[in-house]
Amino acid sequence: MSPSSDALANPTQAISQLYIANKAQGPNTFPRTVTDHFKNIFASPDVLAQIPTLDLVHPPESFPNGSLVAFNCMVQDTSLSPELYLITLKNGDCGGWGITDELSSEDDVRYTDLRECTVFWGVSVPGLSSWCYGDSSQHSIHPVQTHKYPIPNAPHIGVQIKVYDENLARPLRTTDLISFIGILSSEPLHATLETSELRSVPTLHVLFYNPIPTTIVPRDYPEPSILQDVTTIRDELIAWLADEGLDGDRVAAEWILLCAIARVRSRHPPVLPLSLTVANFPAHAERPDAKPVLSSVLSLIFPMLTSTPLSLEILNKEPFCPESKEEDLHSGLLQLPRGTVFIMDEGAVTEGGIFNRGVTNIRAAQEMMKSQTLDYVFPYSSFHFETDVSFLILTEGKKSTFFQTDVTVSLQQMSSDDASSTFYKSADTIKLPTPEKLRQFRQLVGGAKVGNVAVGEATGKYIEEDFVQERSASTGKGSSLTSDALVRRMLIARLKALLSHQTEMSIKHWESAKALDQYTI
Known part of the structure; x- marks a missing residue:
C-alpha cells in the first residue's frame, strides 16, 4: 500500500x-x-x-x-x-x-x-x-x-x-x-x-x-475560458439578476454586482468595498421577515452570502459582535469570513423601540461598513479585528433607516403590482440559466473578486483633466463635485474593469462609471 x-x-x-x-x-x-x-x-x-x-x-x-x-x-x-x-x-x-x-x-x-x-x-x-x-x-x-x-x-x-x-x-x-x-x-x-x-x-x-481562498473555489483572473465572450457573459449575468431578483432593474443589478465583487484593496490609505443601499425595495405585505428572492439569486453565483432581516427583535436581542463570556467566545452576526456578501433587509422593521444592544449593534455594523473592522468584546477590553465583507442594505424608504452607506440607488420597479410575488417568490421558481452559463457567471464574479487592475499613465491623466473640467463646470451651476466623488468613481471604474476581466482600467471604464454614478441619490 x-x-x-x-x-x-x-x-x-x-x-x-x-x-x-x-x-x-x-x-x-x-x-x-x-x-x-x-x-x-x-x-x-x-x-x-x-x-x-x-x-x-x-x-x-x-x-x-x-x-x-x-x-x-x-x-x-x-x-x-x-x-x-x-x-x-x-x-x-x-x-x-x-x-x-x-x-x-x-x-x-x-x-x-x-x-x-x-x-x-x-x-x-x-x-x-x-x-x-x-x-x-x-x-x-x-x-x-x-x-x-x-x-x-x-x-x-x-x-x-x-x-x-x-x-x-x-x-x-x-x-x-x-x-x-x-x-x-x-x-x-x-x-x-x-x-x-x-x-x-x-x-x-x-x-x-x-x-481556503475567499472564493472557496480557486479562481483565475483574467479567466481564459470566458475572456473571449466576457462582455456577453457580464451583460447576461446583469440581465438575469435583474429579471429574477429585481423586477428587471438592470441599473440596480449592476450596482449590486459591482459592490459584491469589491474587496479591501488597501488599509493605508483605505481602499475599501463600497457599501450599497437599494432604496424603494418593497417589503413583503404579509411576512415582514420573508427573505427576498434576490438573496437566493445571488447565492447561486457567490459562494458566501448571509441574509438577515433587520427586525427589532434581532437588533435588540442578537449580538452582532463576538463577546467573551466566562472565557468562551460567543459569536456575533458580523463574525464573517473575508469575501462574504452580507445582505441586511430593513423591510422587517416594525414599530417599537431600539434599546442598548440594538444601538450597539447598529454602531458595530456601521463601523464595519466604514472601516472594515469589528470589535471583539472581552470582559475588560475590546480588540479590533480586520474584516473584508461587502454590505448590501435593502430598504423600503428613500434611504436606509439605520445606516449611512457609500452609495444609494433607487429601485425602479418595472412591471409587477404584486411585490410579494415578485421580490419574495420561492427560490424554486427562479429561472436558472444552463449549467454551463451558471458556471461562467461564477467564474466571472469569482475571478473579479481576486483580480487586480492597473491604471495607465494616459488614462490617469485623462481622468484627472476630465474631473477638473467637470468640477469647474458644476461649480458655476451652484454645485461642486467633491474629492469623494472622484474616489467613488475611480472605485466604480476599477470594479467595472474587474467585471470585464481586464488587467488595466480604460477611459471607457471611467466614462461608464460616470454614467452609472448619475443614478445615485
Whole structure:
C-alpha cells in the first residue's frame, strides 16, 4: 500500500510508525515531522481529494472514531487555553493526536514528556452556498456549542480543533478559512475539563492544513475560458439578476454586482468595498421577515452570502459582535469570513423601540461598513479585528433607516403590482440559466473578486483633466463635485474593469462609471 492509503486506512497507526522511524531525532521536533510528512504524501490534489470531507452532508456521526477527514471551516475562536498531552507514553510509543487519554491519571506522569497543543474552535463556513458542497436537506444536523456560530438557528458543524505543531498554529486568526486535515474523534470539551460534567464534542487532531481562498473555489483572473465572450457573459449575468431578483432593474443589478465583487484593496490609505443601499425595495405585505428572492439569486453565483432581516427583535436581542463570556467566545452576526456578501433587509422593521444592544449593534455594523473592522468584546477590553465583507442594505424608504452607506440607488420597479410575488417568490421558481452559463457567471464574479487592475499613465491623466473640467463646470451651476466623488468613481471604474476581466482600467471604464454614478441619490 502507498503511504497515503495507509494513512487513510489507519491514520493513528501511520503516526505511530512515523514516531518509531524518527525516534533518533527526539520528541521535540516530532510535531513538525508529522506536518511535513502528511502534507507531503497528500501534496497531489488527486490524492488529497481521496480524504473524505466532514460537512453538512457528512456530519461527524457518519464517520467511525479515528477516521482521517478534511474539515473546511472558519476559525471561530483562537482564545482557548492550550492543552497538555504526553508526547511519549510510558511504553515508549507516541502520544497525542488522539492516540491516548493517559493524562486522565496523574500517576507516573513524566513531566519532561509533557507538551502543549493549541486548541481552536472551528465552524462550518457561514453562509456557504449549497453549490459549494452539495444538498444537505436530507440530513439531520445536531450542532454543539451553537452560540459559537454567527447565524442563529442555522444548520452547521462545530468542531474542537487541536494543533500539535506550534508553527502551524501560530498564524491562525479568527474568521480564517482553513481546510484542516486530521484524525476525527469525540472528546471532552476542553473548556469544561475542570468541571464535574464533561461534554464530548467532535474533535479534530490536525496533521496539516491548507488555506481556503475567499472564493472557496480557486479562481483565475483574467479567466481564459470566458475572456473571449466576457462582455456577453457580464451583460447576461446583469440581465438575469435583474429579471429574477429585481423586477428587471438592470441599473440596480449592476450596482449590486459591482459592490459584491469589491474587496479591501488597501488599509493605508483605505481602499475599501463600497457599501450599497437599494432604496424603494418593497417589503413583503404579509411576512415582514420573508427573505427576498434576490438573496437566493445571488447565492447561486457567490459562494458566501448571509441574509438577515433587520427586525427589532434581532437588533435588540442578537449580538452582532463576538463577546467573551466566562472565557468562551460567543459569536456575533458580523463574525464573517473575508469575501462574504452580507445582505441586511430593513423591510422587517416594525414599530417599537431600539434599546442598548440594538444601538450597539447598529454602531458595530456601521463601523464595519466604514472601516472594515469589528470589535471583539472581552470582559475588560475590546480588540479590533480586520474584516473584508461587502454590505448590501435593502430598504423600503428613500434611504436606509439605520445606516449611512457609500452609495444609494433607487429601485425602479418595472412591471409587477404584486411585490410579494415578485421580490419574495420561492427560490424554486427562479429561472436558472444552463449549467454551463451558471458556471461562467461564477467564474466571472469569482475571478473579479481576486483580480487586480492597473491604471495607465494616459488614462490617469485623462481622468484627472476630465474631473477638473467637470468640477469647474458644476461649480458655476451652484454645485461642486467633491474629492469623494472622484474616489467613488475611480472605485466604480476599477470594479467595472474587474467585471470585464481586464488587467488595466480604460477611459471607457471611467466614462461608464460616470454614467452609472448619475443614478445615485
